[in-house]
Amino acid sequence: MGLFEKFLHTLALPRWGVHPDDHKRPAADAPLRLLPLPARLYVPLQQHVGQPGRPIVLVGQKVLKGQLIAEPQGRISAPIHAPTSGIVAAIGEITAPHPSGLPFNAITIESDGDDRAIEARVPSDPFALSPEEITDLVAAAGVVGLGGATFPSSVKLALGKRTRITTLIVNGGECEPYLSCDDRVMRDFAAAVIDGVRIMMHAMGAIEALVGIEDNKPESIAAMRKAAVPFPEIKLRPVPSRYPMGSDRQLIQTLTGKEVPSDCRAADVGVIVNNVSTANAVHRAIRLGEPLIRRIVTINGGAVWQPGNILAPVGTLASDLLAFAGLKSEPARLLMGGPMMGIVLPHAQVPIVKGTAGILALAENEIVMPEASPCIRCGNCTRACPIGLLPLEMAANIRVDNLSGAAALGLSDCISCGCCAYICPSHIPLVQYFTHAKGELWSQERSKLRLDASKRLAADRAERLTRETKEKAAAGARRKAERAAQKAEAATAAAEADSSTETAT
Amino acid sequence: MNNALLAAAPPTAPHALASNSVSRIMLTVVATLVPATLYGFWLYGWPAIDLWLVTLLAALFGEAACLKLAGRQALPELFDGSALLTGWLLAVSLPPWAPWWIGVMGGLFATVLGKQVFGGLGFNLFNPAMVARVFLLISFPVHMTVWVAPLPITAVTAPGFHDGLLILLNGIPRLDAVSSATLLGFAKTELSRGIDLMHSLAAVTAPGSSLAGARTGSLGESASFLIAAGGLVLLFLRVITWHIPVAMVAGIALPAAIAHAVDPARYLDVTTHLLSGGAMLGAFFIATDYVTSPNTKVGQLVFGTGCGLLTYVIRTWGGYPEGVAFAVLLMNALTPVIDRYIRPRILGRNWRGAPLDPDVERAKS
Numbered sequence: 048m049g050l051f052e053k054f055l056h057t058l059a060l061p062r063w064g065v066h067p068d069d070h071k072r073p074a075a076d077a078p079l080r081l082l083p084l085p086a087r088l089y090v091p092l093q094q095h096v097g098q099p100g101r102p103i104v105l106v107g108q109k110v111l112k113g114q115l116i117a118e119p120q121g122r123i124s125a126p127i128h129a130p131t132s133g134i135v136a137a138i139g140e141i142t143a144p145h146p147s148g149l150p151f152n153a154i155t156i157e158s159d160g161d162d163r164a165i166e167a168r169v170p171s172d173p174f175a176l177s178p179e180e181i182t183d184l185v186a187a188a189g190v191v192g193l194g195g196a197t198f199p200s201s202v203k204l205a206l207g208k209r210t211r212i213t214t215l216i217v218n219g220g221e222c223e224p225y226l227s228c229d230d231r232v233m234r235d236f237a238a239a240v241i242d243g244v245r246i247m248m249h250a251m252g253a254i255e256a257l258v259g260i261e262d263n264k265p266e267s268i269a270a271m272r273k274a275a276v277p278f279p280e281i282k283l284r285p286v287p288s289r290y291p292m293g294s295d296r297q298l299i300q301t302l303t304g305k306e307v308p309s310d311c312r313a314a315d316v317g318v319i320v321n322n323v324s325t326a327n328a329v330h331r332a333i334r335l336g337e338p339l340i341r342r343i344v345t346i347n348g349g350a351v352w353q354p355g356n357i358l359a360p361v362g363t364l365a366s367d368l369l370a371f372a373g374l375k376s377e378p379a380r381l382l383m384g385g386p387m388m389g390i391v392l393p394h395a396q397v398p399i400v401k402g403t404a405g406i407l408a409l410a411e412n413e414i415v416m417p418e419a420s421p422c423i424r425c426g427n428c429t430r431a432c433p434i435g436l437l438p439l440e441m442a443a444n445i446r447v448d449n450l451s452g453a454a455a456l457g458l459s460d461c462i463s464c465g466c467c468a469y470i471c472p473s474h475i476p477l478v479q480y481f482t483h484a485k486g487e488l489w490s491q492e493r494s495k496l497r498l499d500a501s502k503r504l505a506a507d508r509a510e511r512l513t514r515e516t517k518e519k520a521a522a523g524a525r526r527k528a529e530r531a532a533q534k535a536e537a538a539t540a541a542a543e544a545d546s547s548t549e550t551a552t
Numbered sequence: 553m554n555n556a557l558l559a560a561a562p563p564t565a566p567h568a569l570a571s572n573s574v575s576r577i578m579l580t581v582v583a584t585l586v587p588a589t590l591y592g593f594w595l596y597g598w599p600a601i602d603l604w605l606v607t608l609l610a611a612l613f614g615e616a617a618c619l620k621l622a623g624r625q626a627l628p629e630l631f632d633g634s635a636l637l638t639g640w641l642l643a644v645s646l647p648p649w650a651p652w653w654i655g656v657m658g659g660l661f662a663t664v665l666g667k668q669v670f671g672g673l674g675f676n677l678f679n680p681a682m683v684a685r686v687f688l689l690i691s692f693p694v695h696m697t698v699w700v701a702p703l704p705i706t707a708v709t710a711p712g713f714h715d716g717l718l719i720l721l722n723g724i725p726r727l728d729a730v731s732s733a734t735l736l737g738f739a740k741t742e743l744s745r746g747i748d749l750m751h752s753l754a755a756v757t758a759p760g761s762s763l764a765g766a767r768t769g770s771l772g773e774s775a776s777f778l779i780a781a782g783g784l785v786l787l788f789l790r791v792i793t794w795h796i797p798v799a800m801v802a803g804i805a806l807p808a809a810i811a812h813a814v815d816p817a818r819y820l821d822v823t824t825h826l827l828s829g830g831a832m833l834g835a836f837f838i839a840t841d842y843v844t845s846p847n848t849k850v851g852q853l854v855f856g857t858g859c860g861l862l863t864y865v866i867r868t869w870g871g872y873p874e875g876v877a878f879a880v881l882l883m884n885a886l887t888p889v890i891d892r893y894i895r896p897r898i899l900g901r902n903w904r905g906a907p908l909d910p911d912v913e914r915a916k917s
Contacts, residue, residue, distance in 0.1 A: 303916065305914070389565055418572055423673060
């Protein structure tokens with residue numbers, strides 16, 4: 048690139064975000080590998096946003112690959128299927144992929160090694176089906192958003208049908224460093240992704256699809272462009288590589304110029320965003336009748352011997368994946384997800400879930416965390432914030448526990464993308480501040496609600512008591528009056544009787 | 553939220569950091585000042601070198617003493633480069649042949665009263681170097697306005713190493729022989745004597761205004777071009793953004809252009825204004841100080857324009873021939889107000905903070 052082109056390129060870049068070293072290659076270029084079937088799979092019941100699944104199998108029961116083992120509960124939920132054939136060994140607590148390391152419920156399946164699949168019924172032509180039927184099939188297959196949010200896809204499709212969606216945005220941004228599972232999906236299964244996109248467009252009534260792919264993935268762009276040639280309604284849109292381009296609001300803004308109002312969802316402006324891996328999962332669910340039971344996971348990081356992408360069943364332990372890829376050294380930090388937003392794993396005995404894009408085993412030299420120094424108000428965080436917030440001001444408020452001050456600066460709009468903390472020359476853990484404050488505010492809100500409720504109860508009680516006292520007093524007075532009247536009556540009667548006796552005497 | 557709470561929390565995202573640090577930023581700024589400073593050394597010789605050294609050491613000493621008193625680990629903070637930069641900026645804004653105690657008092661004042669009493673790096677309201685310079689200017693108006701004409705270190709008459717030390721310690725001998733006025737000071741004095749610029753600037757006694765920078769002034773004033781070049785490097789390296797320098801230059805240049813066009817006999821031209829009195833140093837190095845300038849682009853434009861306009865007003869109608877230091881301090885005082893009222897627009901909200909209208913956004917395509 049010449050200097051002038053470089054300059055033009057710089058001008059075209061969005062004014063927000065950061066550009067971390069992407070560390071995607073060589074992992075992204077390594078051919079996709081298939082994980083040999085693990086002996087045991089640990090399938091968590093909560094792998095999506097919403098209510099956890101309810102187990103419908105019993106310990107000791109034989110299950111087939113793709114068989115429903117937990118059904119959805121409530122409006123926003125997703126079913127869970129057996130990733131392979133075998134025997135349900137246990138239903139109970141295992142370590143959750145969460146930094147707390149708190150256990151949560153999973154179904155443990157002991158593989159029988161046959162990998163026998165349940166019979167699937169497949170519609171001959173999905174485009175002959177009504178949108179509702181497709182939505183139902185997607186729901187039954189347990190497909191959730193694979194970009195990280197794990198929102199049940201069927202709910203999104205139904206939402207699309209309800210709110211006049213014009214544009215389906217297909218998110219091939221994959222802006223997190225180290226991760227390349229979406230890249231691999233687009234390179235290896237471009238036709239499947241495009242087919243999934245068409246099915247989703249049909250299901251939500253969208254008239255066009257924009258596929259946004261960061262320009263650091265030229266192979267993906269080429270593969271997808273080739274696959275999309277027969278379908279003019281699907282347009283390939285390379286976007287600049289800029290973190291967090293894969294965040295839906297940023298991608299929508301870059302591709303359509305629309306801004307999603309802060310109190311609305313993307314659907315309210317006629318757009319729905321779905322990840323390329325989700326499109327692939329929809330394709331498999333509709334065309335092959337295969338529920339979401341496996342995914343491509345990136346295994347990467349300085350401690351990994353052979354970094355790359357591995358196709359693995361949901362419920363595989365991170366340790367199995369790491370053992371398959373090989374470790375060069377003891378990882379200094381284990382992450383689920385990318386380095387910008389991923390969570391720390393307490394250990395590798397944690398199963399991958401539908402939303403797991405990658406397991407990173409970072410070496411010591413990749414996680415240098417210098418000590419924080421004072422804020423010099425350089426404003427780098429302000430320039431990097433994709434939302435237009437003032438991270439330094441919010442952090443200054445939070446430091447002195449002025450949470451309402453931080454909230455007034457727009458804390459609730461923060462997407463925790465980590466740009467501010469990444470770019471900060473003073474290495475201030477800004478995201479940590481914001482996470483803490485959001486949690487505090489949330490619990491304050493809850494205790495305020497509770498307080499309001501108990502205040503209301505107390506007020507009701509006081510009112511009832513006064514009412515009762517008043518009623519009692521009134522009743523007493525009435526009784527008194529009645530008694531007095533009776534007495535008076537009796538007195539009159541007695542007087543009358545007296546007088547009559549007197550008269551008589 | 554206190555530090556103990558932070559330390560107890562498990563490591564959270566992001567797990568990657570840009571390879572930047574406070575000291576890298578400070579040292580980059582210092583590095584871009586080096587060419588102008590070296591050129592100044594050549595122009596003004598040993599006394600200037602000695603004064604520069606004394607000022608820097610005083611600033612560093614003041615910082616170290618305060619950190620020690622505060623019970624903080626002095627070494628890492630002392631070498632974060634911020635005290636070095638403060639001392640350096642002060643040194644290049646002093647009269648090059650000023651006596652040693654000017655440098656010592658200025659350096660100590662800058663880091664002790666200009667910065668550490670507020671709580672150290674990041675907490676000072678005013679630019680420490682300019683606070684010290686204004687303190688010196690008000691307390692020692694005579695010493696702070698004695699300037700010498702450039703006398704390159706290679707010249708025969710230039711003071712040698714030993715003579716340089718004597719000047720630093722005892723002041724300038726045969727003052728009348730070497731003293732000179734800065735262009736702004738000269739113009740002001742002559743105007744006050746009733747001699748208009750047409751005549752005064754044409755006189756033989758008028759100080760030169762060489763474009764190469766060989767002119768009477770501080771190290772940072774003489775080498776305006778090198779200072780501006782250093783500033784451009786900072787822009788290129790994205791240590792600073794264009795907003796404050798451009799706004800400040802425009803704030804000086806626009807009124808200067810208008811006034812000069814209306815009455816060239818009373819008002820100096822744009823070039824003189826921009827190349828004199830540390831305007832370039834102010835625009836690129838002093839007004840752009842992170843700590844004391846607003847943190848939004850619009851706020852920085854307002855701040856820079858204010859610095860420029862105030863500089864022009866003070867130079868033209870004020871009692872002092874130079875105005876950059878006063879202008880920057882006045883705008884520093886306004887920075888919290890600017891930051892309070894000028895905030896960036898949040899995505900999905902309008903300027904007042906209310907959510908956008910979804911129907912308007914839906915209609916866009």
